[in-house]
Amino acid sequence: MKFSTRCRVLALSLPVLLAACGGDPDLYTPRIVESTAQTIEAVPSSSATLLKHTMQAVGGGETNATSLLFVPNGTPPAGGWPLVAWSHGTTSVAKANCAPSQTPQYLDGGLTAEGFPSNYAGFIASLVGAGYAVIAPDFEGLGPAASGKYPYYNSASQSRSLISAARAARIANPSIAPRWAVVGHSEGARGALAMQDYLGEATDLDFRGTAAMAPFVSIAAAVESLGGFVTLDPANAPTYRTIQNLFVAMLTTAASVVTPKLDVATTMGADLAALMPVLQDNCIFASFGAFAQTIAPTPAESFAGFRADWASAPGMKEFLAANDVGASTSFKLKAPTLIAQGGNDIFVLKSTTDALVSKLGTPTAPTLTYRTFAEADHGTIVTEAIPEVLGFLADRLR
Numbered sequence: 001m002k003f004s005t006r007c008r009v010l011a012l013s014l015p016v017l018l019a020a021c022g023g024d025p026d027l028y029t030p031r032i033v034e035s036t037a038q039t040i041e042a043v044p045s046s047s048a049t050l051l052k053h054t055m056q057a058v059g060g061g062e063t064n065a066t067s068l069l070f071v072p073n074g075t076p077p078a079g080g081w082p083l084v085a086w087s088h089g090t091t092s093v094a095k096a097n098c099a100p101s102q103t104p105q106y107l108d109g110g111l112t113a114e115g116f117p118s119n120y121a122g123f124i125a126s127l128v129g130a131g132y133a134v135i136a137p138d139f140e141g142l143g144p145a146a147s148g149k150y151p152y153y154n155s156a157s158q159s160r161s162l163i164s165a166a167r168a169a170r171i172a173n174p175s176i177a178p179r180w181a182v183v184g185h186s187e188g189a190r191g192a193l194a195m196q197d198y199l200g201e202a203t204d205l206d207f208r209g210t211a212a213m214a215p216f217v218s219i220a221a222a223v224e225s226l227g228g229f230v231t232l233d234p235a236n237a238p239t240y241r242t243i244q245n246l247f248v249a250m251l252t253t254a255a256s257v258v259t260p261k262l263d264v265a266t267t268m269g270a271d272l273a274a275l276m277p278v279l280q281d282n283c284i285f286a287s288f289g290a291f292a293q294t295i296a297p298t299p300a301e302s303f304a305g306f307r308a309d310w311a312s313a314p315g316m317k318e319f320l321a322a323n324d325v326g327a328s329t330s331f332k333l334k335a336p337t338l339i340a341q342g343g344n345d346i347f348v349l350k351s352t353t354d355a356l357v358s359k360l361g362t363p364t365a366p367t368l369t370y371r372t373f374a375e376a377d378h379g380t381i382v383t384e385a386i387p388e389v390l391g392f393l394a395d396r397l398r
Helices: 005-013 015-022 120-129 155-172 187-201 219-232 234-258 276-280 284-295 316-323 350-360 386-397
Strands: 032-038 046-056 062-072 081-087 133-137 176-185 206-213 337-342 368-373
Touching: 032 155, 046 155, 062 120, 062 155, 081 120, 081 155, 081 187, 081 386, 120 133, 120 176, 120 386, 133 155, 155 176, 155 187, 176 187, 176 386, 187 206, 187 337, 206 386, 219 234, 219 350, 234 276, 234 284, 234 316, 276 284, 337 350, 337 386, 350 368
Parallel strands: 081 133, 081 176, 176 206, 206 337, 337 368
Antiparallel strands: 032 046, 046 062, 062 133
C-alpha cells in the first residue's frame, strides 16, 4: 500500500488532523516475511530476532529489508516497551553484505573488524539495559534480503527504512508500545534528523524525538574545511586529502543511484574515478585504507582527484539539496532533538556541526540540545554520549 499524498500533506501542514490520518489504510503497512530468533551475546538480557519484512522502495513499489529486533527480557511496563530505532553509520556505499545484521559480534557491518571500533553493540546493549526495545534496520539495499542498489545518503530511503522497521517491530511483538524515538551515528545521524521530514508517513506511531551523534552533514563545507587543514597541518595533509577524495567519491556513488546518468567527470578527475570500483566493492574502512595507499604517497599536483566545483555539478547539486540537512535551505526540526559532537573528530568536523546547530536552533524550533565532548573522536563519541542519550530518551519516552 502506498501512503496517501493527501494524508501526508494534511499531516504535515495541519497537525490537528494527524489523528484522522493516523488510522488511514493508505499508511504503508509492512509484511513480516520471515522471523528468526538470534543468539547475540553482545546484547545480553534481551531476546533478539532477525526480521525480514517489506518496505517502500525508493524507486517505487515494495522491496524486502532486514532488521534486528531486541526486546528486554522480563515483563513489559504498562503500555508496552518504548521503542528506539537505531540508525547506523556508513558501513559501505554499495556492498550489500556490509550490513549490521551480518556482523552479530559488533552489529556494525564490518567497521570494528576493519579497524574502526564502533561500539555499536555496546550502545544497543545500553539502550536495552535502560528498558527500551531496539529495532536496528539494515538500510534499504543492505543485508541478506537486499535487491537493487543501496540508496546511500538518501533521506526518503532511510526514513522509510526506519519507519517500516518500527512498524515491523510492533507487528512482530505486540508488547512494544507506539511511542518511539530514533538514535543515529554519523550518516545514520543525518538520516535520523532527515526522518523528521517524513513524520507525516508515521502518524500511527507516537514520535518523541531524535538523538544524533556526529551527524554527517554539510559535506561540501567539510571538504572545503579539510582543504584548510591540509595547509595548516602539513604533517597530516595526506590523511586530509584522502578523506576529501573519499567523501566526494562516496557522494558521487550515492547521487548516481537516483541520477544514473550522472557524469563522474563533473565531480572528479581520472585518478579518483579509477578508485571508484574499490569503493563500491568493499566495506567503508577497507575502501578508506585502499584510498590512502594510493592518495597519501602521491603529491597533490600529481593526483587527478575531486573537482573544486564538484558540489555544483548537475545532479549532485540537486542531490545534496534534497538529502544533506546541513546544506538544505528548507529543513527544519519538527521534534525534540539532541545533537552530540566530538572535538577530535576528523570525519565529522565540529565546525560543521556547530553551524548546523546554529541554523536549526531557531527560537521557534522544537527543543534542541547540543552537547560537545572535547576529547571524543568519530568513534568514541558513541561511548561518550551514552549518558546524554539515555537522559534524553528517559525524558521523552517514559
